Amino acid sequence: MILDIIISGLISGSMYALLAIGFSLIFGVARIVNIAHTAFYMVAAYCIYYGTHRLGYHPILGMTAAVILVTLFGLICYKLFIDPIREHEAAVLIGTIALAIAMQEIMLLVFTGDFLSVPSLVKGYVKIFGVKVFYQQLLTVGTVLFILAALRALLMKTRLGLAIRSTAEDREVANLMGMNESRVAMITMGISVGLAAFTGAVIVPLTILHPHMWMHPLIMIMAVVVLGGLGSIRGSFLGAYILGFAEALVVFLIPMGAFLKGSVALSIMILVLLIRPEGLFGVAFEEER
Amino acid sequence: MGILGFYLRKLYTILKTEVLVLPSRIVALLFFLVLLLLPVVTQDPYLLRILILANIFAILAASWDLLSGFTGQMNFGHALFFGVGAYTAALLNLHAHLPPWGSIPVGALAAVLAGLIVGIPCLRLRGTYLALTTLAFPIILMGIVFTLPNITGGELGVSGLDRLSRSRLSDYYVSVVCMLGLCAIMWKITDSNTGIIFHAIREDEVAARVSGINTTRYKLLAFCLSGFFAGISGGLYAHFMRIAGPSTLEVSMSFTVVIWAVFGGIVTIYGPVGAVFILFPLLEFLRFWPEYRTLMFAILILVILLYMPDGLLPWLRDKIEKECPRCKIRNVATRKTCRTCTAALD
Numbered sequence: 001m002i003l004d005i006i007i008s009g010l011i012s013g014s015m016y017a018l019l020a021i022g023f024s025l026i027f028g029v030a031r032i033v034n035i036a037h038t039a040f041y042m043v044a045a046y047c048i049y050y051g052t053h054r055l056g057y058h059p060i061l062g063m064t065a066a067v068i069l070v071t072l073f074g075l076i077c078y079k080l081f082i083d084p085i086r087e088h089e090a091a092v093l094i095g096t097i098a099l100a101i102a103m104q105e106i107m108l109l110v111f112t113g114d115f116l117s118v119p120s121l122v123k124g125y126v127k128i129f130g131v132k133v134f135y136q137q138l139l140t141v142g143t144v145l146f147i148l149a150a151l152r153a154l155l156m157k158t159r160l161g162l163a164i165r166s167t168a169e170d171r172e173v174a175n176l177m178g179m180n181e182s183r184v185a186m187i188t189m190g191i192s193v194g195l196a197a198f199t200g201a202v203i204v205p206l207t208i209l210h211p212h213m214w215m216h217p218l219i220m221i222m223a224v225v226v227l228g229g230l231g232s233i234r235g236s237f238l239g240a241y242i243l244g245f246a247e248a249l250v251v252f253l254i255p256m257g258a259f260l261k262g263s264v265a266l267s268i269m270i271l272v273l274l275i276r277p278e279g280l281f282g283v284a285f286e287e288e289r
Numbered sequence: 290m291g292i293l294g295f296y297l298r299k300l301y302t303i304l305k306t307e308v309l310v311l312p313s314r315i316v317a318l319l320f321f322l323v324l325l326l327l328p329v330v331t332q333d334p335y336l337l338r339i340l341i342l343a344n345i346f347a348i349l350a351a352s353w354d355l356l357s358g359f360t361g362q363m364n365f366g367h368a369l370f371f372g373v374g375a376y377t378a379a380l381l382n383l384h385a386h387l388p389p390w391g392s393i394p395v396g397a398l399a400a401v402l403a404g405l406i407v408g409i410p411c412l413r414l415r416g417t418y419l420a421l422t423t424l425a426f427p428i429i430l431m432g433i434v435f436t437l438p439n440i441t442g443g444e445l446g447v448s449g450l451d452r453l454s455r456s457r458l459s460d461y462y463v464s465v466v467c468m469l470g471l472c473a474i475m476w477k478i479t480d481s482n483t484g485i486i487f488h489a490i491r492e493d494e495v496a497a498r499v500s501g502i503n504t505t506r507y508k509l510l511a512f513c514l515s516g517f518f519a520g521i522s523g524g525l526y527a528h529f530m531r532i533a534g535p536s537t538l539e540v541s542m543s544f545t546v547v548i549w550a551v552f553g554g555i556v557t558i559y560g561p562v563g564a565v566f567i568l569f570p571l572l573e574f575l576r577f578w579p580e581y582r583t584l585m586f587a588i589l590i591l592v593i594l595l596y597m598p599d600g601l602l603p604w605l606r607d608k609i610e611k612e613c614p615r616c617k618i619r620n621v622a623t624r625k626t627c628r629t630c631t632a633a634l635d
Contacts, residue, residue, distance in 0.1 A: 027417070033417055033420070033421075081591050081594075081595065084595055085594055085595065085598045087598075088598040088599070090363075090551050090555060091551060091594050091598040091599075093363075093420070093547065093551070094544075094547055094548050094551045094552070094590065094594065095590075095591060095594050097544050097547070097548060098548065098587040098588075098590040098591045098594075099587070099591065101544075101583060101584075101586075101587040102584055102587035102588055102591070104583075105581075105583045105584035105587065106584065108580075109580055109581075109584070215540060215541075218540075219424065219425070219428055219540065222421040222424055222425075223421075223425060225421065226418055226421045226422055230417060230418060256435070256436045259432055259435035259436050260432045260433075260435075260436055261432075262428050262429075262431075262432055263428065263429040263430075263431075263432025263433065264432075266425035266426075266428055266429050267425075267429055269422070269425060270410055270422065270425060270429075273410060273413075273414065273418075273422060274410050274413075277413040277414055277418070278418075279418075
């Protein structure tokens, strides 16, 4: 039981962490609330299904191709639909909602609403204290942690990371210092969508594919970023695991838990906000005028 | 008799000098007249049904605008008010046998309470934080609805309610009168002193506080007012559909409200109403291609936003009217000089 909770909490926590960090990055740098973020994750999952099942590629090849394709697709969407209306906050919100709905409908048309699944990369399991732990689950958690470490290195050690961080700090000053703000935003969008696509790739063997699969993670990552503090990567990371474990606890311990898992996680978020309105690690933003 | 004549003459003067001079006001007048007189021409039940639903959703979209457009408190969980109104009206009607004219206002009061419950924690948040937090409330309530199936009916919802009124036609008139009346009240509120304070809170909250306005109280007031109107629309919906289900609380419901309002143009009240009356029948019209319906809807919104990020109706209004540079009064775009101060229009 306890091990079940830990495994399930780790898996959903890792998934939320990856998604939330991408969401947080693009918000921090370009002030875009990308509702379509998890829709890219859904599209990536379907791409992998298409690559491995319909075209018969090796899963690893399918996953790499899916991540690259979805990243390109995300950049095209950004250029066409989000970039021209970036200055209008409300318009960006419903623009990305419409984008997400459009992607969902296209997937519904192409793949129908059936539940689909993708086989896991590595078969087999190990028994720890009598609980089956699939290798795929261990692989997923490991990959997620590796990617997060790589992302941290990118942000902290490279010149690009410096540009991204300084743009997030203050757009105008960064621009004055000679950083091409719109290019940094574009690159960040690429990284963000890439992370979403990658989440799709590592999670897809553990979950069931359907065109509405983006809705629940979307709500959860919004809770995660608000809980951790918008734009704070460390906050998103911790918040994701807190909510992931909260969900797992509710599902395993309360009888009707599956219905309540979202409610409990979101209630935790609201309770934290009552005590710390800027989230766990958030910086209270200066009034933006 | 004399007094009646006086009022008639006054009405005529207002109509001639204030309403008929501006195309947007003529359109608004025509909108009122067409809605009220439509059943004289046709009583097609399908058409009436679409219009009744459009009326109900117009109240909802306008109430979102009252809160989020005017005070700038981006509410992404507007379905909460709608759902609370619908469920309260439904449960009261089913268990306490309260007729619709009693259960709908009580449902609206419950939605006011919901507005307070949401409003108080959200007072300390602003902008994107607020938008993302408010999204959580309807989902929490939905979890509760699902875990208490013997009270709320779980996934199936509460069904078997009384009809709104005896026939489809009287349903239509109830919804039209409610919509026109409530939207006029909302428009009046936004035009009053309170409305100006709402504007001030959106533009610069600190400055509003410095001017001696208790912004906390006004923000809560906005939440309560918006909850009230949304609750009424929820109650109407429950009684018209004769069911209150979890679909009233869904995330997509909240998103749809935001889409309507932003598409029509926020901070206007007439924008969201117009948008509902354009988009809702359009969505019904697209039913000939059911698979492509939602997709086309989404693409239409994306394309329209690219060209008019401020919303459709304000964009149209700016095309046919222009503002006098001196006295800020609106004029028809064809005029060369302002109609009151005779300054040259550019």
